[in-house]
Amino acid sequence: MQRGLKNRHIQLIAMGGIIGSCYFLGNGYLIDTMGPAACLAFLFGGMIVFMVTYCLGELAVAMPVCGSFVNYANDLISPTWAAGVGWSYYTNWVVYIPAEFIATGIIMNNFFPAVDPLYWSIIFGIILTIVNMLYVGTFGELEFWLALIKVCAIVIFTVLAVLIFFGLIGNQQGHVLGTSILLGSGGFFPGGFVIVLLSMSLIINNYLGSELIGIAAGESEQPEKAIPVAVRNVTFRIVAMFSIPTLLLTVIFPWKQAGLEESVFAAALNAYGFNWAGVVMSLVVLTAAVSCANSGIYGSSRAVVGMAQTGMAPRWMAKTNRRGVPYAAVIVCMIPAWIALFAYTLDTSGQIYTILLSLSGFTGLLSWICICWCQYNFRRRLEKMGVDAKKTLKFTMPYFPYVTCFAILIMAVIMLYTFINPDLRISSYIGIPMLVVPMILYHLFGDKEKHKAGLGGVNVFEQFLKTNGIKE
Numbered sequence: 001m002q003r004g005l006k007n008r009h010i011q012l013i014a015m016g017g018i019i020g021s022c023y024f025l026g027n028g029y030l031i032d033t034m035g036p037a038a039c040l041a042f043l044f045g046g047m048i049v050f051m052v053t054y055c056l057g058e059l060a061v062a063m064p065v066c067g068s069f070v071n072y073a074n075d076l077i078s079p080t081w082a083a084g085v086g087w088s089y090y091t092n093w094v095v096y097i098p099a100e101f102i103a104t105g106i107i108m109n110n111f112f113p114a115v116d117p118l119y120w121s122i123i124f125g126i127i128l129t130i131v132n133m134l135y136v137g138t139f140g141e142l143e144f145w146l147a148l149i150k151v152c153a154i155v156i157f158t159v160l161a162v163l164i165f166f167g168l169i170g171n172q173q174g175h176v177l178g179t180s181i182l183l184g185s186g187g188f189f190p191g192g193f194v195i196v197l198l199s200m201s202l203i204i205n206n207y208l209g210s211e212l213i214g215i216a217a218g219e220s221e222q223p224e225k226a227i228p229v230a231v232r233n234v235t236f237r238i239v240a241m242f243s244i245p246t247l248l249l250t251v252i253f254p255w256k257q258a259g260l261e262e263s264v265f266a267a268a269l270n271a272y273g274f275n276w277a278g279v280v281m282s283l284v285v286l287t288a289a290v291s292c293a294n295s296g297i298y299g300s301s302r303a304v305v306g307m308a309q310t311g312m313a314p315r316w317m318a319k320t321n322r323r324g325v326p327y328a329a330v331i332v333c334m335i336p337a338w339i340a341l342f343a344y345t346l347d348t349s350g351q352i353y354t355i356l357l358s359l360s361g362f363t364g365l366l367s368w369i370c371i372c373w374c375q376y377n378f379r380r381r382l383e384k385m386g387v388d389a390k391k392t393l394k395f396t397m398p399y400f401p402y403v404t405c406f407a408i409l410i411m412a413v414i415m416l417y418t419f420i421n422p423d424l425r426i427s428s429y430i431g432i433p434m435l436v437v438p439m440i441l442y443h444l445f446g447d448k449e450k451h452k453a454g455l456g457g458v459n460v461f462e463q464f465l466k467t468n469g470i471k472e
Helices: 007-018 021-062 069-076 079-094 097-111 117-131 136-165 194-198 200-207 212-219 223-252 264-270 277-309 327-346 351-384 402-420 425-445 460-467
Strands: none
Touching: 021 069, 021 097, 021 194, 021 200, 021 223, 021 264, 021 277, 021 351, 021 402, 069 079, 069 277, 069 351, 069 460, 079 277, 079 327, 079 351, 079 425, 097 117, 097 277, 097 327, 117 277, 117 327, 136 223, 136 264, 136 277, 194 200, 194 402, 200 223, 200 351, 200 402, 212 277, 223 264, 264 277, 277 327, 351 402, 351 425, 402 425
């Protein structure tokens, strides 16, 4: 592996993995479900993102390795658990990547209706597969510009929405909207507070990808500088870009008119005479889909590398080409993604899409819990050795262990609510076996000796101790 990712790449990679087509298209469903309270749900989800990324940031700065939390779980929890959560995380992206491919096909079909959407999905899939086979800096550069387009689009919408609210532009100039639309259809919590809790797993699914900050640490030029900056900046930017636009949507556009038929952002702007919004948002959604799929291929392939290096997957999956790219892991990620892509196209009911999307959220949440658990064990081990974390570590989670424990608890509660919500329950029925089965297979057939050596011939925690002159 080569350290070819610059600071600006790291900051935009996580945002690229989070702001996908589901944000621009699926936000309408969330608003239709929760009403104006959707912005509060995004704020709550952002608080969880803050805690998880800070936990991962501490680990990534102290032990910057490719494979990230899979290697941390191997050394700080157990190899068996690492195998389960690693393959579960792999599943999270593998089922989500083809959804973005399909989104590109649907959008391109609007511009070229004579061409079957499947062909466009295949074309973009091939392009992104090739990009991820090239030098990691090429991936980082592409992701930087794709993510930047999405960020600019959200900022432009925010500015336009504020101007519309004050009656400065649009077909209702001179009329300040106030709270007439925001509270005009049942108040801020039209469905009650419980519906917010029941839908939090969908909110979390929108935030999945923030962990790519830590995964990219192993290929960052200066992880000790890039990761803390990325964690601090990206976390606040992500929360702002989800919660503020959502609030503005419910301020200028009746939430009952939101849905999945079109981008709610385009619908809101169209309502005020901006008829160009539909075309522009289609291009933005296309960019979002390509960007998110690109980040997904990167994140899942690096997780596979981490498992192959620690005996949880066949060793050949960690092979790299002369440019330092783990081509075998990319192929392993893309084969099931291609299979899922064709399964999506054959299922006209859309049931497969719904199931796999909810499964992505469930397995992603497992990964986040694992990250916080690793950070908790990391600190506790240092405490037992009499190490002052604040003096030794370059980046630390504030208010440990309270914040870490609270993060684990609240995510466990959200997972519990997936069992209560009948629409999301099936994700747990599939997600739990995706965690347990790899654990059983590793216990029976895994390379038990290799995990003792760990990444690069040494346990990453032991390497941390050696680097910092700490004796066990």
